Amino acid sequence: MDTPDKIKSYDKYKRSSYESYNFKMPKIYDDLFWIKIFKVDAWDQEVLAQLGDSLSSIRVLDVGCATGRLLCRLAEAGVKNLCGTDLAANILDVARKKFSSFDVIADLITADAEEKLPWPDDTFDYVTLTGVFHHFYQPQKALQEIHRVLKTGGRFILIDPWFPPVIRQLLNFYLLFFPHDGDCKFRSPKGLLKLLDSARLSKLRLNRVAKTAYMIVSEK
Ligand SMILES: C[S@@+](CC[C@H](N)C(=O)[O-])C[C@H]1O[C@@H](n2cnc3c(N)ncnc32)[C@H](O)[C@@H]1O
Numbered sequence: 187m188d189t190p191d192k193i194k195s196y197d198k199y200k201r202s203s204y205e206s207y208n209f210k211m212p213k214i215y216d217d218l219f220w221i222k223i224f225k226v227d228a229w230d231q232e233v234l235a236q237l238g239d240s241l242s243s244i245r246v247l248d249v250g251c252a253t254g255r256l257l258c259r260l261a262e263a264g265v266k267n268l269c270g271t272d273l274a275a276n277i278l279d280v281a282r283k284k285f286s287s288f289d290v291i292a293d294l295i296t297a298d299a300e301e302k303l304p305w306p307d308d309t310f311d312y313v314t315l316t317g318v319f320h321h322f323y324q325p326q327k328a329l330q331e332i333h334r335v336l337k338t339g340g341r342f343i344l345i346d347p348w349f350p351p352v353i354r355q356l357l358n359f360y361l362l363f364f365p366h367d368g369d370c371k372f373r374s375p376k377g378l379l380k381l382l383d384s385a386r387l388s389k390l391r392l393n394r395v396a397k398t399a400y401m402i403v404s405e406k
Contacts (some may be wrong), residue, residue, distance in 0.1 A: 197323045200273070200298070203368025207252065208274035211367075215253050215277065228396035229316050229345045230259045236343050236403055237312060241265045244311040247335060249299045249328070250318030254281025254292065261290045268292040269310070271303060299328045308337045316345040320372045329385035336406040342387055345401045347372065348394065375400045 207215075215221075233256060237244060241264040248257050251270030260268060268290060272278050275296045285292045295304045300322055313332050322328050332342055349357060354372050361369050373381070375392050379402065382390055387404035395401045 197370075199321065199323045199365045199368050199370040200300070202365040203321050204273055206367040207272065208276045211252070211274070212277045212280050215280075216255060221255075224317075224347060224398040225396040226255070226317070229399055229401075230256050232345065232393070232395050232401055233314055233316065233343055234259065234263055236341065237263075237265070243267075245269070245309065246312045246314065247271070247303075247305065247310045248314045248316075249303070249332065250315060250321065251281060251294070252277050254278075254284050254294070256314060256316055257281065257292055258284055258288070261285070261288050261292070266290055269305065270294045271297045271299065273298050299331055300324045301327070301331075303331045303335050305335045307334050308340075309335050311337060311340050312343060313340070314343045314345075316343075317347065319344060319346045319378070321368045321370055323370050325373075325381055326385065329381065329387070333385055333387060333406055338406055340406050342382075342404045342406070343401065344378070344382075344404075345395055345399050346378070347398060348375070348400045375402070378402060 244265060245267040246260060246265055247269045249271055251257055251272055254270060257268050257270050270281060270292060278294045278296055281294055297304050313336055336342060349372060358371050361371060379390055379392060382402060382404050389405040391403045393401045
């Protein structure tokens with residue numbers, strides 16, 4: 187499959203995300219060393235802890251769901267109404283295969299979260315975004331879409347890697363020239379709080395997760 191024209195003419199980060207996650211990652215993503223180093227299992231536990239007790243009645247969208255790693259955890263925990271989206275069609279096929287052995291139907295649709303999420307306004311009780319925000323070149327556009335598909339009172343759960351400030355700045359400088367696997371910019375928790383606030387998300391709560399990441403939970 188060729189890179190869609192829209193991405194070809196778009197930013198170098200999105201093209202790099204697409205090429206990496208559509209062609210290289212589908213076979214190797216779940217076994218990547220960073221999944222272990224960043225203790226991503228602990229991220230999933232934190233997400234689950236935010237979802238309350240009525241798991242079977244909530245509707246959750248995971249943006250940038252890749253191989254469906256988090257969605258499968260949510261299904262195992264009892265969430266029945268699951269949706270996922272990713273820029274890369276081939277990696278979503280891996281998620282589809284995993285879901286064929288579950289008693290849950292997950293609605294998985296290829297889309298660019300910085301353009302349009304393929305669901306109507308006010309659809310979801312929760313939107314999750316784990317390890318994806320640093321891929322966004324135009325984060326305000328993605329936040330606008332996430333806000334649109336959340337129900338009023340619905341929650342947005344964002345987790346992204348945390349680095350000491352000097353390391354983060356050096357990494358971001360490197361990424362200006364080399365968009366490694368589509369990584370664009372790692373934000374400081376403070377900077378991200380400002381962005382979420384300007385996207386009309388409220389009741390912002392910031393936590394560190396497993397010393398490797400931070401989580402911000404907000405509400406529409
Ligand atoms: C580092 S992976 C994280 C995957 C998953 N959320 C997890 O926690 O394991 C980043 C994912 O975001 C997807 N992605 C990057 N930019 C995107 C965009 N603009 N819209 C939708 N998905 C995007 C990539 O294709 C990739 O699957």
